Amino acid sequence: MFELKIDDARYWKTCVDSIVSLIDEGSFNITKEGISLKAMDPSGISMVSFSMPNKAFSKYELDKTATVGLNLENLSKILASSRNNEQLVMKESGNKFSIEFIGANSRRRYKLPMIDVKKDADKEPKVEFDAHVELKSDSLKEILKDATLLSTYIGFKTEKDSFLVLAKGDAGELEEEHMNNAEVVKKITVSKSSSATFNLDYLDRMISASPPNSSINLSIKTEEPIKIEYKIGDASVTYYLAPYMES
Numbered sequence: 001m002f003e004l005k006i007d008d009a010r011y012w013k014t015c016v017d018s019i020v021s022l023i024d025e026g027s028f029n030i031t032k033e034g035i036s037l038k039a040m041d042p043s044g045i046s047m048v049s050f051s052m053p054n055k056a057f058s059k060y061e062l063d064k065t066a067t068v069g070l071n072l073e074n075l076s077k078i079l080a081s082s083r084n085n086e087q088l089v090m091k092e093s094g095n096k097f098s099i100e101f102i103g104a105n106s107r108r109r110y111k112l113p114m115i116d117v118k119k120d121a122d123k124e125p126k127v128e129f130d131a132h133v134e135l136k137s138d139s140l141k142e143i144l145k146d147a148t149l150l151s152t153y154i155g156f157k158t159e160k161d162s163f164l165v166l167a168k169g170d171a172g173e174l175e176e177e178h179m180n181n182a183e184v185v186k187k188i189t190v191s192k193s194s195s196a197t198f199n200l201d202y203l204d205r206m207i208s209a210s211p212p213n214s215s216i217n218l219s220i221k222t223e224e225p226i227k228i229e230y231k232i233g234d235a236s237v238t239y240y241l242a243p244y245m246e247s
Contacts (some may be wrong), residue, residue: 005059018209
């Protein structure tokens with residue numbers, strides 16, 4: 001049995017949105033340290049790894065390690081009904097997952113069936129990345145928006161002190177260059193020049209839940225999966241996306 005309480009229900013909605021952007025269902029592992037989830041998307045080209053420490057909860061009671069499989073789309077829809085200043089309590093209730101919203105003068109409770117989810121991804125890809133780029137989340141969203149005007153794919157290229165963005169389609173070509181410690185890029189660390197191309201739709205979905213005015217870290221190696229990391233409060237989310245290889 002477990003009972004978890006979060007003082008801001010909408011915060012948990014943002015956390016779940018970072019996962020449901022890629023997968024429809026998944027299993028949360030609940031341990032004494034906190035909650036985690038790892039899963040591949042149905043296409044098998046991307047992966048999400050989410051973790052949230054127990055300190056992020058105002059109440060964290062757990063008898064023993066638990067695994068909770070849920071339809072995340074349904075969970076996200078229910079969490080979307082949260083209102084300002086509502087608390088959230090999640091607990092096991094029979095074979096159901098109970099979600100209770102607590103307001104100043106009201107309570108409402110939903111129960112979702114717990115489901116068997118096919119085996120999650122065990123391990124994150126092991127890549128020795130050659131470049132790391134820290135960007136402002138709002139800026140990266142604008143960069144992707146620029147690229148979608150011309151293409152469904154985006155290329156990232158790193159040099160010693162610069163981060164290049166490339167997009168090409170029938171309508172034209174885009175090239176953006178951002179220097180180290182500038183308004184968009186906070187930090188570039190490059191041990192070797194790198195370049196790779198990725199699906200724009202997947203990237204857009206991955207960063208959609210990143211908080212405004214926060215940082216996003218990209219780790220890049222030529223023709224290897226990109227690693228994308230950011231924080232949502234105390235929670236951490238990491239994605240991997242395989243590169244697009246022209247046939």
